[in-house]
Amino acid sequence: MTTDTLTIREMCDSFEVTPRTLRFYESKELLFPIREGTRRLFTRRDRARLKLILRGKRFGFSLEEIRQLLDLYDLGDQQVTQISATYEAAKVHLADMERRRDELNEAISELKGHMEWGESVLSSLQAKQAAE
Secondary structure, eight states: OOOOOOEHHHHHHHHTHHHHHHHHHHTSSSOOOOOTTTEEOOOOHHHHHHHHHHHHHTTTTEEEEEEHHHHHGGGGGHHHEEEEHHHHHHHHHHHHHHHHHHHHHHHHHHHHHHHHHHHHHHHHHHHHHHHH
16 A cells, blocks of 8 residues: 555545445545456545545535535645635535424424423322322
């Protein structure tokens, strides 16, 4: 191994992903490892792309959205288009995440209320049984 490339095993260990994941991302044209026979060697660019792919997935971006944003890197405009498009997409995803969080907080609050009601009914019934 040179410092410029990593094997599939080294990539898996570095990013805590499976070989299958790396092959899948390669098949989706998100990663472009160097092929030496059956070996795949991942460059610094592949490592940077994988880091962004994993971050994008964590933030709810689809693989197609991630691919489109990564493809904007090579436009030659010092990444202005890529960063602008990523920022706009991130605003949409953030709003969606916040909406889902609010819905989840509301559901949690409602469930807690039902549980408190159930606990009080259960205590009342148990006290009634003990008195009989």
